[in-house]
Amino acid sequence: NAGVTQTPKFQVLKTGQSMTLQCAQDMNHNSMYWYRQDPGMGLRLIYYSASEGTTDKGEVPNGYNVSRLNKREFSLRLESAAPSQTSVYFCASKFNKGQTGELFFGEGSRLTVL
């Protein structure tokens, strides 16, 4: 009964390094989302994917790339990390059933860029 699984849970990077955050869901959901959360900023949408093969930019996509590898997996890549990308990253997923559908969240990945 895993739900939404994110890896890694913690990561420290140096400026300019690259890394990929992995997300997988086992609930057969259609849509998947990546958010970042900073103090006082709430959850800001980075990218989302309504189905395999489709991705769309959210509010803050600059500096990130995503891949919807299959229905289960949605990864977020930082090509050249910057201190401004220090944040907690949440992956979430949901069904596309009309206007309803709860977002299910992973436990978060805390990233620090030095």
Next chain:
Amino acid sequence: QKEVEQNSGPLSVPEGAIASLNCTYSDRVSQSFFWYRQYSGKSPELIMSIYSNGDKEDGRFTAQLNKASQYVSLLIRDSQPSDSATYLCAVLTLNSGGYQKVTFGTGTKLQVIP
């Protein structure tokens, strides 16, 4: 203008009182509205969803929606110290491709004082 706006608080209420949390949104075609609760260091969890104008009650929680005013609220009756958390308002809209996008406000921190 942010798509979803909330007062960041903190909102302090005494135990047993009613806590009133408010949210406004900018996109008139938004379809669905959600309230999530987030404890410090944890992932958001859904507590209420509302899709049509009026009130929706679930236990001590009541969500209110006014689409004409683009306004959503959450009332928590008989507030308990365990209700102390950040409450996030979320809005579901369809993008130009018909895909579902979920956008969050910055959250309101609620403190229930024993």
